[in-house]
Amino acid sequence: MKQYEYLPHTADVKFRAYGKTLEEAFANAATAMFNVMVETKEVKPKVTKTIAAEGTDKESLLQSFLEQFIILLDTDNFFLSKLKNIKINREGKKYSLTAVAAGDEAKNYETVGPQVKACTYNSMLVKQEGKQWIVQVVVDI
Amino acid sequence: MAMELKKISEYEWEIPKHGGMRVPARIFASEKLVQKIQQDRTLMQAANVAHLKGIQKYSYVMPDAHEGYGFPIGGVAAFDTNEGIISPGGIGYDVNCITGDSFVLTELGFHKPIKDFEQDFSTDASQSSSLLLKRFAALPILSYNHQMKSLETDLPLFFMKKTAPQQVYELITEAGFTIRATLEHPFLTRAGMLSLGELKPGNSVSVYPFFGTAYADPSPRIIVDETSIVSQECIVQLKKRGLLPLRENSAALPYLTKILGYLFGDGIVYFSAKKGQIHVYGEKKDLELMQGDLEKIGYTASIYERTPDHKITDQYGTKSFTSTNYELHVSSTSLAKLFVALGMPLGKKASTGYSIPAWVKTAPQWIKRLFLAGLFGAELTTPKTHTKTGFYSPVFGQNKTASVLEAGRSFMVDIMQLLDDLGVKTNKLAQRKEFRNKQGETYRLRLILSADEDNLLTLYRTIGFEYNGKRAALANIAVLYILKKQALTAQRTAIAHMVKELKQKQLRPSEIKKLLISRIANERFIERCLYENTPSRITLNFISFNEFVRACQTDLQHTGVLFDTIASVTPAGVEQVYDFTIQKNHNFLANGMVVSNCGVRLVRTDWTPDDIKPKLKQLLDTLFAEVPSGVGRGGLTRLSDAEMNEILAKGSRWSLEQGYGTKDDLAATEEYGYMKQADPQFVSHTAIARGKPQLGTLGAGNHFLEIQAVDAVYDEKTAAAFGITGKGQVTVMVHCGSRGLGHQVASDYIREMEKKYGFADLPDRELINAPFNSELGQKYFKAMCAGMNYAFANRQMIVHWIRDSFKKVMGTDHGMKQVYDVCHNIGKIEKHKVDGELKELCVHRKGATRSFGPGREEVNEVYRDVGQPVFIPGTMGTASYVLVGTNEAEERSWGSTAHGAGREMSRAEAIHRFRGEAVAKELEQRGILVKAASWKGIAEEHVPAYKDVDEVCRVSNEAKLGKLVARLTPLGVVKG
Numbered sequence A: 001m002k003q004y005e006y007l008p009h010t011a012d013v014k015f016r017a018y019g020k021t022l023e024e025a026f027a028n029a030a031t032a033m034f035n036v037m038v039e040t041k042e043v044k045p046k047v048t049k050t051i052a053a054e055g056t057d058k059e060s061l062l063q064s065f066l067e068q069f070i071i072l073l074d075t076d077n078f079f080l081s082k083l084k085n086i087k088i089n090r091e092g093k094k095y096s097l098t099a100v101a102a103g104d105e106a107k108n109y110e111t112v113g114p115q116v117k118a119c120t121y122n123s124m125l126v127k128q129e130g131k132q133w134i135v136q137v138v139v140d141i
Numbered sequence B: 001m002a003m004e005l006k007k008i009s010e011y012e013w014e015i016p017k018h019g020g021m022r023v024p025a026r027i028f029a030s031e032k033l034v035q036k037i038q039q040d041r042t043l044m045q046a047a048n049v050a051h052l053k054g055i056q057k058y059s060y061v062m063p064d065a066h067e068g069y070g071f072p073i074g075g076v077a078a079f080d081t082n083e084g085i086i087s088p089g090g091i092g093y094d095v096n097c098i099t100g101d102s103f104v105l106t107e108l109g110f111h112k113p114i115k116d117f118e119q120d121f122s123t124d125a126s127q128s129s130s131l132l133l134k135r136f137a138a139l140p141i142l143s144y145n146h147q148m149k150s151l152e153t154d155l156p157l158f159f160m161k162k163t164a165p166q167q168v169y170e171l172i173t174e175a176g177f178t179i180r181a182t183l184e185h186p187f188l189t190r191a192g193m194l195s196l197g198e199l200k201p202g203n204s205v206s207v208y209p210f211f212g213t214a215y216a217d218p219s220p221r222i223i224v225d226e227t228s229i230v231s232q233e234c235i236v237q238l239k240k241r242g243l244l245p246l247r248e249n250s251a252a253l254p255y256l257t258k259i260l261g262y263l264f265g266d267g268i269v270y271f272s273a274k275k276g277q278i279h280v281y282g283e284k285k286d287l288e289l290m291q292g293d294l295e296k297i298g299y300t301a302s303i304y305e306r307t308p309d310h311k312i313t314d315q316y317g318t319k320s321f322t323s324t325n326y327e328l329h330v331s332s333t334s335l336a337k338l339f340v341a342l343g344m345p346l347g348k349k350a351s352t353g354y355s356i357p358a359w360v361k362t363a364p365q366w367i368k369r370l371f372l373a374g375l376f377g378a379e380l381t382t383p384k385t386h387t388k389t390g391f392y393s394p395v396f397g398q399n400k401t402a403s404v405l406e407a408g409r410s411f412m413v414d415i416m417q418l419l420d421d422l423g424v425k426t427n428k429l430a431q432r433k434e435f436r437n438k439q440g441e442t443y444r445l446r447l448i449l450s451a452d453e454d455n456l457l458t459l460y461r462t463i464g465f466e467y468n469g470k471r472a473a474l475a476n477i478a479v480l481y482i483l484k485k486q487a488l489t490a491q492r493t494a495i496a497h498m499v500k501e502l503k504q505k506q507l508r509p510s511e512i513k514k515l516l517i518s519r520i521a522n523e524r525f526i527e528r529c530l531y532e533n534t535p536s537r538i539t540l541n542f543i544s545f546n547e548f549v550r551a552c553q554t555d556l557q558h559t560g561v562l563f564d565t566i567a568s569v570t571p572a573g574v575e576q577v578y579d580f581t582i583q584k585n586h587n588f589l590a591n592g593m594v595v596s597n598c599g600v601r602l603v604r605t606d607w608t609p610d611d612i613k614p615k616l617k618q619l620l621d622t623l624f625a626e627v628p629s630g631v632g633r634g635g636l637t638r639l640s641d642a643e644m645n646e647i648l649a650k651g652s653r654w655s656l657e658q659g660y661g662t663k664d665d666l667a668a669t670e671e672y673g674y675m676k677q678a679d680p681q682f683v684s685h686t687a688i689a690r691g692k693p694q695l696g697t698l699g700a701g702n703h704f705l706e707i708q709a710v711d712a713v714y715d716e717k718t719a720a721a722f723g724i725t726g727k728g729q730v731t732v733m734v735h736c737g738s739r740g741l742g743h744q745v746a747s748d749y750i751r752e753m754e755k756k757y758g759f760a761d762l763p764d765r766e767l768i769n770a771p772f773n774s775e776l777g778q779k780y781f782k783a784m785c786a787g788m789n790y791a792f793a794n795r796q797m798i799v800h801w802i803r804d805s806f807k808k809v810m811g812t813d814h815g816m817k818q819v820y821d822v823c824h825n826i827g828k829i830e831k832h833k834v835d836g837e838l839k840e841l842c843v844h845r846k847g848a849t850r851s852f853g854p855g856r857e858e859v860n861e862v863y864r865d866v867g868q869p870v871f872i873p874g875t876m877g878t879a880s881y882v883l884v885g886t887n888e889a890e891e892r893s894w895g896s897t898a899h900g901a902g903r904e905m906s907r908a909e910a911i912h913r914f915r916g917e918a919v920a921k922e923l924e925q926r927g928i929l930v931k932a933a934s935w936k937g938i939a940e941e942h943v944p945a946y947k948d949v950d951e952v953c954r955v956s957n958e959a960k961l962g963k964l965v966a967r968l969t970p971l972g973v974v975k976g
Helices: A022-035 A060-077 B029-039 B042-049 B114-120 B234-239 B253-265 B283-294 B333-341 B365-379 B402-421 B451-463 B469-504 B507-518 B523-532 B545-559 B611-628 B641-651 B654-658 B663-667 B683-695 B716-721 B739-755 B775-810 B887-895 B909-914 B915-924 B935-942 B949-958
Strands: A004-007 A013-019 A045-054 A077-090 A093-105 A125-129 A131-141 B006-009 B012-015 B026-029 B059-064 B071-081 B103-105 B112-115 B133-136 B141-145 B150-156 B156-162 B166-173 B180-181 B186-189 B193-197 B204-207 B222-224 B267-270 B274-281 B300-308 B309-314 B317-323 B325-331 B395-401 B426-433 B444-450 B561-577 B576-580 B597-602 B704-713 B728-735 B817-823 B824-835 B837-846 B869-872 B880-885 B929-932 B961-976
Touching: A004 A022, A013 A022, A022 A060, A022 A077, A022 A093, A022 A125, A022 A131, A022 B716, A045 A077, A045 B395, A060 A077, A060 A093, A060 A125, A060 A131, A060 B683, A060 B739, B012 B042, B012 B716, B026 B042, B026 B887, B029 B059, B029 B909, B029 B949, B042 B059, B042 B071, B059 B949, B150 B283, B150 B929, B166 B204, B180 B824, B234 B333, B253 B267, B253 B274, B253 B283, B253 B333, B274 B283, B274 B333, B283 B300, B283 B325, B283 B469, B365 B395, B365 B402, B365 B451, B365 B469, B395 B402, B402 B426, B402 B444, B451 B469, B469 B507, B469 B523, B469 B545, B469 B561, B507 B523, B545 B561, B597 B775, B597 B869, B611 B929, B611 B961, B641 B654, B641 B683, B641 B775, B654 B663, B654 B775, B663 B817, B683 B739, B683 B775, B716 B961, B728 B775, B728 B961, B739 B775, B775 B817, B775 B824, B817 B869, B824 B887, B869 B949, B869 B961, B915 B929, B949 B961
Parallel strands: B026 B059, B929 B961
Antiparallel strands: A004 A013, A013 A131, A045 A093, A077 A093, A125 A131, B006 B012, B012 B026, B059 B071, B071 B837, B103 B112, B133 B156, B141 B150, B156 B576, B166 B180, B166 B561, B186 B193, B186 B204, B204 B561, B267 B274, B274 B325, B300 B325, B309 B317, B395 B444, B426 B444, B597 B728, B597 B817, B704 B728, B704 B961, B824 B837, B869 B880, B880 B961
C-alpha cells in the first residue's frame, strides 16, 4: 500500500496519506510533510521527541499534530525520521494523541524543497474507505 | 469564475453592490491585468469582503491581486473600529446555486448530478443554518479559462449545499438546453458573466453540447497483473508508478484506456532490441494532451515534428507531396508491455489480427466510451454535410491484408457491439478490395454508422472524440446545429397542426394566415399545410451547416465556447440547491489565515555596478553566510523569554539598542520601526518559541535579498529626496517577514476565535473573525502588532548584516543608507475621510502597500513633504520599482497600492517547468548571479511565475495610487 502521495496544488503543497489505522495514516502524513523539505529516508533517528496533540474532532487533531512538528522544526531544527508508539484516544468530543518522534538536526541534511510554515484546514480530509484510512492536508510553504 | 465588471475609467472597475454586499468593490487594473485577475476567484473574494460588518466605502483590489483564501492577496478594506471586525484572514464565500439534478461533466467524459458529488467530499463539513460546505478536491471537472479562452479541467475545491431550499428559475435555450438555478447564479454570455436575474429571452448563453455517459463505480477486478508482464525489471517499473496490479478502478486506467483506444487507430507499439517503443501520430495540440495524460501515469513522452516527402501509389496513380507531421514517442519497455498486456497488437496493424480487449467489453459504459472516443479521435470521419443541412454517415475504416481479413471483420463487429451498448446504431459493414501494395492484397473495411439525426446526437454527445480537438469541436457544433434544426422543425410541426385545427373550425385561409404567419412559418408554408399533406421539414432558408460552423468558429476563436439563444426564464418552484467553488491556479499565499507581516526594506549606496561586479560572487557568498536562510537553519542568536518580550514590544528599537543599525534607519522605517499598540503578553509561548531561533533569518520561499542597480529615474526630485541619485547607482533590497512567529500568532487566534464564536455561521472554518472592539479582537490586534515588531526587528538585523557583508568585501559601508522599510501584510488603525468626516478605521492591507501622499502625519518626518516611499519588488530576473504615495490614493484606496508582481503560475507548475540549475544559468547569462539554499527554490520563483511587474507599476502610476520614481534591475540575488 502507498504510504502517501502528493496531489497537484497551486501555491502550496497538498498530499494524501494512507494507513490501515488512523494512527498509521497520521504517521504517514507527518512523513509526507517532512518529505517536502528533506529526503526523509536519509534522516537518522538520533534524537527522540515526545509529541502530544489535542483536538475537538479528527481534523483539528490532525492540524494540531502536524503543527507540533512545524514548531519542533522552528524551535529545535528537528527533521523527522520515524514515529513510534503513536496512539490516538477519544473521549466524547475530545481527541488526544501521543507519540514518540525519532529524528535528527536539520543542518545535517540537504534540503530539497521549501520550508513548511503552517498546516492549514484547506482541503483537509480524514476519512475511512473500506479498511483504509485516508488523510489529506494542504501545508503552507 | 469572474463576476460582472463595470468599467469606471481606464484603470478602474467596479463590481456593483449585489446580494449581501454592503458596499461595491473597486478594482484598479488595466484591461490586460483585469483579464488575469478574472482568471481566478479574486473578484468573488473582493465581493465577499464587501459582505463584512462595518466595511466602509469599497472593497478594494490592487493591480497585482490574485486569489487568496477569504481576502484576495492585494485586497484592501477598512472597517469602522466601533462596529466593524478584525479578521486574521478575511471572510465569506459567496454561494450561487444550481439544482441538484444539474449534471457536471468531469475530465474523464462522464457526468454526474451535482448532488452526487456530495459523497466525494469530506464527511466532516462545516454546517450552519443556511449552508453546508464541504471541502476536498474531487474529480477534475471542466471549467472555463477566461484568459486562454478555452475550457479546461479544474478541481472543485468546495462543495456547497444550501440547507434551506431556495426559489429557483428555469432557463431554457432555443436548442433545448435547460437548467434550474437561483437568480444570483452567474452564467457565461457573450457580454461576460451575468447572473440569471439579468438574463432575458433573446440573450446569449454559453452551452457545451458534449454530455458524456453516466458514471458507474469501476470494480476492483484485476486487469493486468505480474504474470502478463513477466520481466522483473518492468514489474518494478510499473509497481513504482502504482500501475501493477492494474485494476478497473485504478486511477491510471481511464487514461490508459483513452490512449489505448487512440493507439488502436493511429499508433504503433513495437520492440526493437528488446526495448519497447510507442509511436503515436496526430496533431501537435492533441499529442500534447496525450503527453500530459502520460505524465499523469508517470511516463515521459516526446513530440517530434517531421516534414517527410510522401509518395503514395493507389489505383489513381502516384502522388508526391510534403507535409508536416507530428509524432509522439515513448521509449519505455514497461509501458509497451503494459499496453500489450492491455490488448494492444504488436507491430503493423494492417497485417495483424486482433480484437477489442475483453476487459473493455465488460467495463462500465464510461470506460467503454473512453476507448471508443480515443479510437474515433484517430479514425472516425469528421462531421460533414452532403447537402445544405443533411449529414454524411460517420465512417470508421481500417485496412486489412487478406490473411487477417476475418479477424478484421470480427474487430469491426466488436465495435458495432460497443456502439450498440452506448446506444449508437450502425448501418452496415462494407468491404472493398483495395489496390495491391507491398503488403499484398489489402481490403478496406468500413463500418458505416447511421446518419439519422438522433443517432448522430447520441454519437457526438455521448462518445465524441478524444485527442482530436478539431473533430471534437465540430461534433459539438453539429450537435448544436441538429438540436436547433429539430427545435425549429418541432415548432413548424406544431404550426402545421394548428393550421389544420383552425381549418376544422372553419376559419378562412386569409384569417389563418393572419394568425400564424411568423418568422419561422411564411405564407407558402401555411398554404402547404392547408392544401397538402406534406410532413413539415426544415425551412429552405435555415442556415447551412457550413455557414453555422463558420459562425460558431468565430465564437470559439473569441471565447472558446459555443452560444445559444435563451428562449425563456421562468420561476420553477423551490428546490434544494448546490454549488462548487472551483480551484484556480493562482493563489500565492494559499492560506488566508496567515498574516505574516512581511515587508520590504531598501538600502541605497554610493557604488556603481562597475564597483560591485568584480566582487559580486564574493558579496553574495558573504551575504549568504551572514544572513541565515533556508529550512531548519536557526539564527545566530539565542534569546531569553525576557529578550523576546522586549523585541515584541520595541521592534527595531530593540535592534538598535543591541547595536544593529543606526538612528537614521529608524527614522526611515514605517511607524519608526515599532507598533506602539503591541502587547507581548498576548503572544503565546509557542509563538515565542518559534520566533526565538529565527530572529535575524531570511526564511525560505519568496523571501529574498537582492543587490540591484538603478536603471531608470522617472521623478528626479522625489528620487533625490529618497537618496537615489541617478542611473547606475547600486541598491540593496530585502523582502521578509515575521517568520514562524507570525504564523503561530494567526494559528493561535484562529483557534481562540473558533472557540469563542464558533464557525457554524461561516461557510469555512478558516474564515473566522472577531468584532474589533471585543476582548478577543483587541488581544489579536495587539498580538499582531507584536508580530509586526518582530518583523521590523528582523529586517533591522538583516540590514545590519548586509552592511557588515559589504564592509568585509568592499572595505567600507560608507554611503549605505536605508531608504525606507514598508509593510505589506498588515492591519492598522488610521483616520480617513468617509462622507466628508474623519473616521477611525481598522485598515486591512493584505498584500498591499500603504501609499500616503505628502502631508499625512503618519508619513515619517523625513519624507512628509514628498510622500511615503513604496517598494514593489519584482521577482528573480525582473525589475523592482520605487514609487511614492499620493494624496489621490488616500481618496481612492485608503492610501494603498500594489505590493509585488503577484503569482500567476502555480509553484508546482513552476518547479515542473523550470529546473533550478537551468534557471540560475540563464540568469547568469543575463548578468544576474543567484545564490540559494535550494535549487528547487530557484525554479519556484522564476520570472514567468509572476504577473508582469512593469504593467502592475504602470497601472499604479496611471491610476495615481503610487507615482513612479525609479526602476531597479537585479545584479545578484540571495534566496531562502
